[in-house]
Amino acid sequence: MKNNTHRRIHSKAGFSLLEVMGVTIISMVVTMTALPNMVAGIGNVRLRSSMTSLAGVLQNCRMLAVKQNRTMSTHFVTTNYGSANGVIAYVKLASDPNPDTFGAGDSQVQLEQPVTRVSTLSGPNAPTIALDSSYLGFTPDTGDPSFNPTGLPCAYSGGNCTSKGFVYYFHDSRPAGQMGWAALSISPAGRLKKWYWNGSMLTD
Numbered sequence: 001m002k003n004n005t006h007r008r009i010h011s012k013a014g015f016s017l018l019e020v021m022g023v024t025i026i027s028m029v030v031t032m033t034a035l036p037n038m039v040a041g042i043g044n045v046r047l048r049s050s051m052t053s054l055a056g057v058l059q060n061c062r063m064l065a066v067k068q069n070r071t072m073s074t075h076f077v078t079t080n081y082g083s084a085n086g087v088i089a090y091v092k093l094a095s096d097p098n099p100d101t102f103g104a105g106d107s108q109v110q111l112e113q114p115v116t117r118v119s120t121l122s123g124p125n126a127p128t129i130a131l132d133s134s135y136l137g138f139t140p141d142t143g144d145p146s147f148n149p150t151g152l153p154c155a156y157s158g159g160n161c162t163s164k165g166f167v168y169y170f171h172d173s174r175p176a177g178q179m180g181w182a183a184l185s186i187s188p189a190g191r192l193k194k195w196y197w198n199g200s201m202l203t204d
Contacts, residue, residue: 043172043180044196050111050170051182051194054089058145058184058192060107061091065147071154071161073146075099076117087111087170094146094156114173121169124179127197131167131183135202138188140167145186153186163188 058074065072071094078087090108092099102108111117119142121127133139141164146156154161166186171179181197195202 043174046112047115047170047172047180047182047196048194050115051184051196053109054111054168054184055192055194057089057091057107057109058186061145062147062151062153062190064091064107065149066151069149071095071146071148071156073099073144073156075102075144077102078117086113087115087117094161095159099144111170115170116172118169118171121181123171124177125181125197125199126171126179127181127183127202129201131185131195131202136165136167136185136187138165140165140185142167147190152190153188 061072061074072091073094073096074089074091076087076089077100088102088108088110090102090106092102092106121130129135131140141155143155143166145164145166146154146161148154148161153164153166155164165188167183168185169181169183171181173179181202183195183202185193185195187193193204195204
């Protein structure tokens with residue numbers, strides 16, 4: 001009888017402290033190994049989502065220009081939301097007397113924080129080669145893009161809109177001071193293309 005009781009008690013015994021510690025250490029090692037890839041993956045999704053949203057606003061700008069038979073412009077502004085800055089792209093009539101302000105009725109999108117628009121390629125993980133004429137087939141402008149009534153991109157100034165192609169650069173902020181990089185180009189024919197830095201080149 002005593003032997004049977006001993007067996008029942010032994011069969012119900014839990015994990016030993018050594019076994020629990022071993023599983024915990026293995027879990028920590030696996031987590032630490034996978035964490036950098038997870039962070040990079042989340043950052044890449046955020047960049048791609050922001051570029052897709054921006055491309056959507058630019059397409060909307062083009063459609064409004066054709067539909068309304070007027071030149072429309074897309075503007076960029078950095079605004080403060082709490083402790084973080086957010087980049088907003090919005091569409092206005094090119095001849096609007098107040099292009100620096102926008103309202104709820106204007107087509108707009110806020111890029112996912114902490115995605116930031118920059119004019120120069122510098123900082124951690126920055127692309128070493130810019131998207132110039134050798135890559136794009138045209139010399140890009142970096143000003144606010146406009147679309148004329150035929151849907152072609154142009155640079156608006158003083159009532160005139162000169163045919164142009166454009167390029168814009170963006171990066172986010174990641175742990176350990178790293179950055180992910182992306183770009184968006186508009187050809188003079190109106191083709192929008194998204195680019196992402198893979199560590200050696202900008203690819204679509």
